[in-house]
Amino acid sequence: MATDSIHAAAFAQSRFRALIADDQPSAREAISRLLEEDGSIEIVSECCDGKEALAAIAEHAPDMLFVDVQLPEVPGFQVVEESREIPAVVFTSALERYAARAFDAHAADYVVKPFHNERLLQAVERAKLRVQMERSRITVPTPSRPVPILVPNQDSPRYLERLALRNGDRIFFQKVQQVDSFTSAANYVLVHCGAQSHRMRSTMNDLEKKLDPRQFVRIHRCTVINIECLREFRPLPHGDYMVKLIDGKELIMSRNYRQQFRKALSALSYTQ
Numbered sequence: 001m002a003t004d005s006i007h008a009a010a011f012a013q014s015r016f017r018a019l020i021a022d023d024q025p026s027a028r029e030a031i032s033r034l035l036e037e038d039g040s041i042e043i044v045s046e047c048c049d050g051k052e053a054l055a056a057i058a059e060h061a062p063d064m065l066f067v068d069v070q071l072p073e074v075p076g077f078q079v080v081e082e083s084r085e086i087p088a089v090v091f092t093s094a095l096e097r098y099a100a101r102a103f104d105a106h107a108a109d110y111v112v113k114p115f116h117n118e119r120l121l122q123a124v125e126r127a128k129l130r131v132q133m134e135r136s137r138i139t140v141p142t143p144s145r146p147v148p149i150l151v152p153n154q155d156s157p158r159y160l161e162r163l164a165l166r167n168g169d170r171i172f173f174q175k176v177q178q179v180d181s182f183t184s185a186a187n188y189v190l191v192h193c194g195a196q197s198h199r200m201r202s203t204m205n206d207l208e209k210k211l212d213p214r215q216f217v218r219i220h221r222c223t224v225i226n227i228e229c230l231r232e233f234r235p236l237p238h239g240d241y242m243v244k245l246i247d248g249k250e251l252i253m254s255r256n257y258r259q260q261f262r263k264a265l266s267a268l269s270y271t272q
Contacts, residue, residue: 019062021053050074064127069093088130099164159212165198184222217264219253
């Protein structure tokens with residue numbers, strides 16, 4: 001069999017098992033109706049509270065979970081924490097304020113009620129993509145090699161992939177890797193993406209812990225930059241540096257963060 005055919009056979013696992021957990025019948029019906037229209041998804045269970053959901057998850061081991069944040073008995077976040085790892089979780093809620101926590105929990109998506117079919121369909125597609133990504137961790141065999149299974153290291157940290165940001169009365173999601181820099185502003189952090197800036201409630205210390213240090217480095221107590229957006233830097237008097245980003249923005253790097261900065265650059269084959 002050709003290599004391409006081997007890859008196709010290994011990764012063409014197009015069937016998905018979904019579990020729905022919501023105490024509102026109308027919400028369960030909306031989700032199940034959309035899933036049933038997708039010929040690749042099997043609904044293994046529909047639950048109306050957290051205890052029932054935990055039991056059903058243990059029994060059916062679904063690929064994807066659509067779970068209301070405010071489930072009775074056991075809340076949605078606790079259901080996810082107590083379950084064995086589910087490849088794709090979509091949180092739902094009538095409230096927007098849980099979106100940031102949902103993505104901290106590495107959700108595939110967060111959908112605000114009342115549902116719109118187009119938005120719910122987008123969440124389904126994201127969940128399917130997440131499951132396929134998890135399945136692709138299996139290495140395809142060759143005639144001279146057995147099949148090794150790549151088991152994720154449970155001790156390795158997981159970093160933020162997306163941010164839930166507010167723009168007026170709507171919530172939108174920003175890929176972290178596309179952020180140029182973060183700067184602190186009182187009790188908020190400003191998220192800079194090109195010419196646009198958005199405010200999120202966080203401290204710089206808390207945010208820094210959630211960012212991948214291979215991509216983001218702190219250069220000042222008030223500033224974190226995306227190392228991939230760095231254009232140049234030059235020394236200033238008294239040991240500080242001027243850091244210039246690709247978009248032309250210039251930021252001050254404190255001498256207290258110089259060693260941390262040089263360590264980040266060394267990973268990019270930087271030579272003094």
